[in-house]
Amino acid sequence: MQRQGHIIILLGPPGAGKGTQADRLSSSLGIPSISTGEMLRQECRSNSAIGLQVKSLLDAGQLVKDELIQEVVALRLMQPDCAQGCIVDGFPRTAAQARFLDKFLAGSAFCPPIVFDLAIEPEILIHRLSSRRQCPTCARTFQVVNGASNRCPHDEAELVVRSDDQPAAIRRRLEVYAENTSEIVRFYQNRGYHKLDASQPVELISQKVLRALGAAAGSPGDFARPLAATHQLYA
Ligand code: AMP
Secondary structure, eight states, X not given: OOOOOEEEEEEOOTTSSHHHHHHHHXXXXXXXXXXXXHHHHHHHHTTOXXXXXXXXXXXXXXXXXXXXXXXXXXXXXXXXXXXXXXEEESOOOSHHHHHHHHHXXXXXXXXXXXXXXXXXXXXXXXXXXXXXXXXXXXXXXXXOOTTOOOBOTTTOOBXXXXXXXXXXXXXXXXXXXXHHHHHHHHHHTTSSEEEEETTSOHXXXXXXXXXXXTOOTTOOOOSHHXXXXXXXXXX
């Protein structure tokens, strides 16, 4: 079977910077990034059947059912643009999801996943999440601190607070993450698992990820070649 690309998994609590790193990696490596949170928010915005089913869970900072998100992710990974690999931000969030992904990948042409765990102290997260604003038009997120503009620099829309970035939902999301995380880390440890300090500058973290992937920092490079090198590191 002709092997397809790798799935790069970004683990880490809400606010650790997974979305930012996913965007940067996506441009450096030329593969798509998938955010399960953003896919679900899009379903809510369009009032689809899935959106209506999950909106109250998202607003409360609770996880949606494993079966539902697993189906959403599997369908997305089967799209042709993921054939050369993709970056997954926000999945798996439970050990059951990790086991599902493993089975799915084993039955597919994808190479084994490579996991980056963006670890960070809860106090830093609460500060980051409370000052996070999202553009309702392009869905980019920004930190709005010290009187910075509340308008999106890309399309001028007024930035909004995500409903799940309200203090009660933030606390719940961090609790939910802590409940599930150790099992997921145990699942991936010793097989392509890298822990990174997410309080470090964004650029430095990206460089570490690219270096771990065997790519020259900041250059898109050939995706297959650096990843083959990465695998030798784990052998
Ligand atoms: P995020 O943008 O990744 O913080 O996700 C926002 C919300 O979407 C989460 O608080 C959950 O309600 C839901 N969600 C995203 N990914 C998953 C997942 N893998 N499993 C269950 N719920 C998820």
